Amino acid sequence: MRNFRKNSFCLLLIGLSQFCLAQNIHKKNTNPANKEAFIQTLISKMTLDEKLGQLTLYTSDMSVTGPIMRDNYKQDIMSGRCGNIFNAYTPVYTRKLQDMAMQSRLKIPLLFGYDVIHGHKTIFPIPLGESCAWDTLLSEQSAKIAATEASADGLHWTYSPMVDITRDPRWGRVAEGSGEDPVLGSAIARAKVKGYQGTDLKSKESILSCVKHFALYGAPVAGRDYNTVDMSMQSMFNVYLPPYKAAIDAGAASVMSSFNEINGVPATANKWLMTDLLRKQWGFKGFVVTDYTSINEMVNHGNVANEYEAGVAALNAGIDMDMQGAVYITYLKAAVEKNEVKIADIDAAVYRILDAKWQLGLFENPYLYCDEKRAKNNIMTTEHLQAAEQTATASMVLLKNDNNLLPLKNEESIAFIGPFVKNKRDLIGNWSAAGDYTQAKSLWDAVAAKTVGKASISYALGANVTDDTLLIQKMHIQEFIDKRSAETLINEAITVASKANIIVMALGESEGMSGEAASRSAIGIPPNQMNLLKAIHALGKPIVLLLSNGRPLSLSWENEHVSAILETWFLGTQSGPAICKVLFGDENPSGKLTMSFPRSIGQVPIYYAAKNTGRPFDNNQKYTSKYLDIPNTPLYPFGFGLSYTQFNYSNLQLNQNQFKKNDTIAASVTITNTGKIDGYEIVQLYVQDLVGSSTRPLKELKKFSKVFLKAGTSKQVCFKITMDELYFYNANMERVLEPGQFKLFIGKNVNEVLETSFELIGN
Numbered sequence: 008m009r010n011f012r013k014n015s016f017c018l019l020l021i022g023l024s025q026f027c028l029a030q031n032i033h034k035k036n037t038n039p040a041n042k043e044a045f046i047q048t049l050i051s052k053m054t055l056d057e058k059l060g061q062l063t064l065y066t067s068d069m070s071v072t073g074p075i076m077r078d079n080y081k082q083d084i085m086s087g088r089c090g091n092i093f094n095a096y097t098p099v100y101t102r103k104l105q106d107m108a109m110q111s112r113l114k115i116p117l118l119f120g121y122d123v124i125h126g127h128k129t130i131f132p133i134p135l136g137e138s139c140a141w142d143t144l145l146s147e148q149s150a151k152i153a154a155t156e157a158s159a160d161g162l163h164w165t166y167s168p169m170v171d172i173t174r175d176p177r178w179g180r181v182a183e184g185s186g187e188d189p190v191l192g193s194a195i196a197r198a199k200v201k202g203y204q205g206t207d208l209k210s211k212e213s214i215l216s217c218v219k220h221f222a223l224y225g226a227p228v229a230g231r232d233y234n235t236v237d238m239s240m241q242s243m244f245n246v247y248l249p250p251y252k253a254a255i256d257a258g259a260a261s262v263m264s265s266f267n268e269i270n271g272v273p274a275t276a277n278k279w280l281m282t283d284l285l286r287k288q289w290g291f292k293g294f295v296v297t298d299y300t301s302i303n304e305m306v307n308h309g310n311v312a313n314e315y316e317a318g319v320a321a322l323n324a325g326i327d328m329d330m331q332g333a334v335y336i337t338y339l340k341a342a343v344e345k346n347e348v349k350i351a352d353i354d355a356a357v358y359r360i361l362d363a364k365w366q367l368g369l370f371e372n373p374y375l376y377c378d379e380k381r382a383k384n385n386i387m388t389t390e391h392l393q394a395a396e397q398t399a400t401a402s403m404v405l406l407k408n409d410n411n412l413l414p415l416k417n418e419e420s421i422a423f424i425g426p427f428v429k430n431k432r433d434l435i436g437n438w439s440a441a442g443d444y445t446q447a448k449s450l451w452d453a454v455a456a457k458t459v460g461k462a463s464i465s466y467a468l469g470a471n472v473t474d475d476t477l478l479i480q481k482m483h484i485q486e487f488i489d490k491r492s493a494e495t496l497i498n499e500a501i502t503v504a505s506k507a508n509i510i511v512m513a514l515g516e517s518e519g520m521s522g523e524a525a526s527r528s529a530i531g532i533p534p535n536q537m538n539l540l541k542a543i544h545a546l547g548k549p550i551v552l553l554l555s556n557g558r559p560l561s562l563s564w565e566n567e568h569v570s571a572i573l574e575t576w577f578l579g580t581q582s583g584p585a586i587c588k589v590l591f592g593d594e595n596p597s598g599k600l601t602m603s604f605p606r607s608i609g610q611v612p613i614y615y616a617a618k619n620t621g622r623p624f625d626n627n628q629k630y631t632s633k634y635l636d637i638p639n640t641p642l643y644p645f646g647f648g649l650s651y652t653q654f655n656y657s658n659l660q661l662n663q664n665q666f667k668k669n670d671t672i673a674a675s676v677t678i679t680n681t682g683k684i685d686g687y688e689i690v691q692l693y694v695q696d697l698v699g700s701s702t703r704p705l706k707e708l709k710k711f712s713k714v715f716l717k718a719g720t721s722k723q724v725c726f727k728i729t730m731d732e733l734y735f736y737n738a739n740m741e742r743v744l745e746p747g748q749f750k751l752f753i754g755k756n757v758n759e760v761l762e763t764s765f766e767l768i769g770n
């Protein structure tokens with residue numbers, strides 16, 4: 008014990024002296040006016056190895072999302088050959104690593120990054136779920152709380168927001184984004200950056216954001232992760248790029264290059280993307296990091312012959328930091344000697360990374376974020392948990408509610424059946440990296456607390472989340488699998504359900520069925536759970552289906568046979584209480600879908616902003632654009648979501664019917680809550696440009712507003728649309744505003760709308 012104390016004391020002294028030394032080295036130039044001089048002076052002292060070290064990011068040994076390629080990173084930190092670490096957190100651990108950096112020759116502080124995607128320890132709904140709240144204030148709030156907790160836990164930098172537009176639910180990573188629409192996606196992107204970074208990066212509570220995956224990662228062919236992206240420039244500029252641009256305009260400090268190629272050139276070697284567009288056109292001043300081993304992977308892509316060439320291509324394209332691949336540190340010295348990479352370009356990349364460290368205040372105090380007290384006091388606070396519950400509540404989408412089956416009445420006897428009733432593990436969803444599922448509150452716990460002494464409740468598992476043994480193995484969920492046969496589980500559930508008046512079935516995907524490397528070719532509820540659902544349905548009792556999933560599912564059978572369906576995604580730490588409140592009517596659901604739900608997998612990619620085609624759908628005409636077996640429309644359209652009350656739309660008005668280039672369109676509508684319950688309504692405004700020099704989508708979301716209406720009251724909702732919002736990129740890639748006729752729609756989802764029209768005249 009005594010020795011331990013002595014050692015601790017010595018360590019403390021060493022730490023202190025290193026800190027003071029670092030302060031002395033860096034102090035002189037920490038004044039904002041000196042930033043450039045300070046960084047340039049530092050760069051002038053650096054060896055090429057040290058420079059390449061600043062361009063290098065390694066994973067620590069805490070957790071990884073890919074192959075570990077480097078296990079001696081600690082040595083690299085001390086020798087200045089690694090300037091950045093990810094997958095390391097807690098003040099104690101980051102302090103230990105920072106101590107190592109303070110032993111390097113120039114004592115440049117390490118930057119600590121991590122995947123803080125939907126909360127750090129207090130886990131919020133998965134981003135796709137949160138986007139269904141259509142609430143930028145909530146999006147900003149969850150990012151702010153994530154930043155507060157992450158920074159208290161030693162972190163400087165999050166790999167979020169993920170703003171990839173996604174129109175193909177086979178792709179597992181749809182869970183991480185905000186769905187299919189660029190206007191909503193851009194609004195959420197801005198909110199997230201603001202939440203993470205705050206107004207002052209030097210504040211201890213703000214962290215750097217990193218917008219990803221630049222670019223177009225959400226459009227892999229066939230929805231298969233890491234697959235090729237092949238896209239027209241018009242789709243890029245009109246649909247897929249706006250959210251990245253919005254994040255950058257909001258001040259995102261960093262950008263992550265995507266794994267995919269874009270029209271033949273991997274994003275990580277794409278000079279047009281990284282330099283011409285990102286830096287020159289969009290004016291991005293921060294740094295670009297690759298995704299995990301993206302530089303190395305170019306050899307597989309086949310645009311380079313070896314890692315040396317890959318490194319040269321990446322650096323020359325404008326990539327600053329090499330995540331985990333060790334290509335820059337291994338090969339760029341030789342590339343400089345051969346004059347295939349310019350030292351000026353390396354210096355520029357180093358500058359950008361040191362600038363980020365400088366902005367965080369790390370040169371003034373490398374241990375700024377290593378504060379054990381904050382870690383104790385600022386993580387999973389009551390306030391954070393309340394905010395997570397509020398967001399979880401707002402993220403649920405009521406898809407069906409025949410005969411107002413929901414909300415449930417306390418006095419009924421209710422059977423809760425399914426693998427998500429007592430489940431905790433899945434609730435925090437994928438990419439809840441530092442999240443601890445044991446802290447999550449299950450539906451059962453919440454319901455039991457709620458119904459004490461009131462309704463009679465009963466439970467049966469009914470089915471495992473899947474009985475596909477290969478999948479169970481891949482997802483490492485053996486320990487969560489009930490070993491009894493599927494038949495036994497179903498029979499038990501039938502016995503329990505037979506005694507109840509109402510059956511709540513909690514079914515869905517396990518968290519590992521979406522996220523990275525989790526594309527699915529069938530997007531239904533897993534077959535063993537469907538067997539359970541059909542067996543319970545045969546009892547002829549009313550069923551409420553609660554869904555947990557990370558992507559739109561195909562739910563045609565369920566929609567036809569089940570009375571009520573509530574989409575709950577993966578709602579995070581406070582899942583149980585949030586679902587329980589909606590189930591029993593303490594909260595009125597208000598979420599609306601941000602991705603279309605197909606009728607069948609054969610319809611994907613499916614999205615509302617489609618084009619009319621030369622032969623639009625006509626059921627009576629064979630030679631029109633359609634399927635023989637199902638309609639073209641999705642099962643649940645974009646923007647769809649029910650409430651426990653009803654909203655009526657009336658009196659759609661425009662300030663004028665003709666507009667000129669500099670005019671502003673003012674549109675208004677009256678919304679009335681005609682039901683008996685107060686509630687939020689998400690009002691959506693769409694536009695259709697009827698004739699364009701390039702064909703235009705049938706509808707495009709331009710505005711939205713979330714309004715609260717007490718039962719029986721009305722509100723006028725007004726929107727202002729500037730002409731800038733009607734511009735688009737034509738076939739010649741000119742951004743144009745074209746005179747002509749437009750339709751304008753306001754409604755409760757993309758299909759249920761009031762309609763008017765206007766004309767844009769002259770130019």
Ligand code: NOJ
Nearest residue numbers: 072122166219298299523
């Ligand atoms: C790979 C993922 O694509 C990316 O989103 C993530 O940030 C990195 N790994 C780091 O974990």
